[in-house]
Amino acid sequence: MTAFKDAGHLFRVAAVFLLGIAVFLGLRGFLVPKSFGQYGHYRGNAIGDIAAVPLHYAGHEACEGCHADVLEKKKDGRHARVNCEACHGPLASHADDPTSVQPAKLDTAVLCAKCHEANAAKPKSFPQVATADHSTGLPCDTCHQPHSPAITAGGTK
Amino acid sequence: MNLTRRHLLLLLPAAGVAWKYVLAGTPESSPNYRLADHWWGMLIDLSKCIGCGNCVRACQAENDVPDGYFRTWVERYHVTDYDIENPVVDSPDGGKKGFPPAKDASGKNFFVPKLCNHCADSPCTQVCPVGATFISPDGVVLVDKQYCLGCRYCVQACPYGCRFINPKTNTAEKCTLCYHRITKGLTTACCENCPTGARQLADLKNPNDPIHEFLKTHSVQVLKPSMATHAKVYYNQLDGSVR
Numbered sequence: 333m334t335a336f337k338d339a340g341h342l343f344r345v346a347a348v349f350l351l352g353i354a355v356f357l358g359l360r361g362f363l364v365p366k367s368f369g370q371y372g373h374y375r376g377n378a379i380g381d382i383a384a385v386p387l388h389y390a391g392h393e394a395c396e397g398c399h400a401d402v403l404e405k406k407k408d409g410r411h412a413r414v415n416c417e418a419c420h421g422p423l424a425s426h427a428d429d430p431t432s433v434q435p436a437k438l439d440t441a442v443l444c445a446k447c448h449e450a451n452a453a454k455p456k457s458f459p460q461v462a463t464a465d466h467s468t469g470l471p472c473d474t475c476h477q478p479h480s481p482a483i484t485a486g487g488t489k
Numbered sequence: 490m491n492l493t494r495r496h497l498l499l500l501l502p503a504a505g506v507a508w509k510y511v512l513a514g515t516p517e518s519s520p521n522y523r524l525a526d527h528w529w530g531m532l533i534d535l536s537k538c539i540g541c542g543n544c545v546r547a548c549q550a551e552n553d554v555p556d557g558y559f560r561t562w563v564e565r566y567h568v569t570d571y572d573i574e575n576p577v578v579d580s581p582d583g584g585k586k587g588f589p590p591a592k593d594a595s596g597k598n599f600f601v602p603k604l605c606n607h608c609a610d611s612p613c614t615q616v617c618p619v620g621a622t623f624i625s626p627d628g629v630v631l632v633d634k635q636y637c638l639g640c641r642y643c644v645q646a647c648p649y650g651c652r653f654i655n656p657k658t659n660t661a662e663k664c665t666l667c668y669h670r671i672t673k674g675l676t677t678a679c680c681e682n683c684p685t686g687a688r689q690l691a692d693l694k695n696p697n698d699p700i701h702e703f704l705k706t707h708s709v710q711v712l713k714p715s716m717a718t719h720a721k722v723y724y725n726q727l728d729g730s731v732r
Contacts, residue, residue, distance in 0.1 A: 371524075374621070374633060375620070378623075378635070378636070379625050379631065381633075381634075382665055383668055383669050383672040384669065385552075385665075385668075386669070388550050389551055389678050391676070391681060393675075411684075414684045415681055417681060418543055418683070418684045422547070446542070447541045451539075451598075452591035453565050453566075453598035454539045454540060454600075455537065458539050
């Protein structure tokens with residue numbers, strides 16, 4: 333059995349390897365988050381983290397809970413399907429605390445032009461005007477009621 | 490309280506079950522949302538887009554996107570003499586402040602909103618060396634900020650140019666399809682604020698979603714189908730010149 337006469341060396345090397353593997357497994361268990369690999373090769377809890385980002389836009393359902401009168405005005409007009417925050421801006425803070433956070437008053441001379449300023453690339457069926465000719469800088473709400481903008485015989489509708 | 494041995498034996502299994510929930514950790518922030526019930530995409534009807542930039546502004550406000558970077562943006566295409574190989578494209582500040590009048594009103598002019606296509610076979614997630622970006626079980630391509638090294642592999646891999654490195658965090662950033670909103674039953678910030686309904690969030694696993702009827706009855710395309718990314722942002726009336 334001369335082949336194994338120095339077998340002690342092999343056992344010592346094997347022991348070093350085993351120790352190395354044990355340290356590696358221990359460290360990996362400690363450092364890799366528990367949820368890693370839950371759904372795939374990524375941290376499963378990242379999904380929850382990304383879903384927990386705070387809102388800035390409350391969504392029109394939140395507005396309609398209190399502002400039923402505006403909804404009634406909008407119902408039959410051309411802006412019926414334009415959501416509140418599309419014009420009024422991000423107001424989740426107002427929805428959370430309606431009394432102390434008040435939305436700013438809008439300047440219709442600037443706001444309406446963002447959509448309705450004439451541009452060759454806009455669909456032809458979309459109502460658009462060259463504001464300089466159409467209203468000579470007057471705010472649009474002088475004639476149009478933004479929540480239902482069509483002008484009818486009996487005033488704005 | 491007088492606890493008999495019989496009561497204690499009855500309580501022990503209940504305590505065991507309760508402890509299992511303690512070990513499982515805190516539940517997700519949206520308890521009624523099941524990942525397996527959804528497969529998210531978006532529908533963009535180009536015949537309705539007016540290039541107002543509301544989606545770009547809404548996205549920046551909702552997601553604190555730094556100035557000069559975009560998770561969604563709007564491009565204006567101008568095609569002369571039906572030379573669809575060479576369109577003239579502009580997108581001043583991502584279309585955030587709208588568009589100046591067209592220099593040349595002849596030919597074809599139209600807007601194309603762009604965002605992450607939330608590809609079912611996304612090139613960007615395949616190149617991530619650390620598992621920081623992934624397709625969630627409900628079909629949204631997301632970035633784990635804690636794991637991202639900022640190596641830019643994914644920025645380079647995206648065929649649609651939808652990713653960037655956030656200069657504040659130095660991590661990759663992209664459209665999350667407003668994951669924090671859609672998991673709460675809201676629509677995305679861009680869809681919520683689109684005045685003409687050109688952008689619509691679509692849940693392809695929901696049989697009642699109008700997307701199914703729309704896809705059946707319209708000629709809908711995705712961007713760069715030759716890349717085989719299986720993009721889930723569907724464009725209605727997409728012109729052949731759009732890249």
